[in-house]
Amino acid sequence: MRIFPRGIVLVFLGTLTAIWTLATWQCTTDPVKDAAPKVDPPAEAAPARSESAALSGREVLEAFLAAYPGRFRSVELVDGDWSIAGDGVRFFWAGGRLLPQTALAHRDKYTPHPFYRSPAEQPPVPEYSDGEKIEIRARIDHREKSPPARHPGFYNYVWQARDHKSAERRTQGLMFLGKPVRVSVALVPVLRAINAEIVERSRTDGELKRFVASIRELSGFYWRNIANTGSLSYHSYGAAVDVISRNPKRKETYWLWAKRRDPDWFTRPLSTRLQPPVSFVAVFEKYGFVWGGKWFYFDTVHFEYRPEILILSGRSVARPPAR
Ligand SMILES: [Zn+2]
16 A cells, blocks of 8 residues: 655655654754753654565665774674574674574564665755645654664664763763864774865855854763663764754754744755755765764754665765775
């Protein structure tokens, strides 16, 4: 049964599939409505069935193997399912659930992690018919009411953290684009490479230079569990950075805040959003970070380290130069 018209399906498959990334909730206050209550994020929805189905288990696990060579050793078919082996652990694809052997017996308790291909360019906002708008609003409401329950073991293993304390021990502070930020120790060389390249490009790219000068603060490591879910934010691992810049025109940076102002927030053009220059995003992507501005549920200050997503999208990911 076709639930959505083709155009909408494409939008959802292309960008809404980044639902997992909604685990990376904003850590800042709404710049437009400063009195906004602390956001307790609405639960993520279970991803559409097609989201994980569009990519095979083998494809996704091989992308992880290529993306985190220090954490994983092999991808193999075991007991009829694709699996990925690391140090003394094995995770099974389990329909996108990424489960350790011990959780396979009750796999139905867990929601699949969504994986997606990231578009090379930021997708424009489509023209929606009234019917499409109603369907999208219904889908967003449903999403808020259907919290996922994802098994945290896989990402805990990737980032070597299982609770606030162990996560914090794996972080390190550094200066990035002139501001302090705390991130996973594994990402310090990556951010240093991004910093060097942005500084270098700023010499000849006026727009980039102005944007960097407009950065007010950064937010990296920030432990949080999404309300009512077992899903940890990427900020909890120090694997996401929010780049918060001055916003004199009070443009939108985050879909949830935009939604409070306008139930049809998703129809508003990109020009209503505060966005870093394309060249800024390009340097982050080059080194394995995806940008929240390309998501249907946009978060334009948010960058998270997802080299596997870029690999799945046919992009190459640069390693930071050896020091
Ligand atoms: Zn963020």
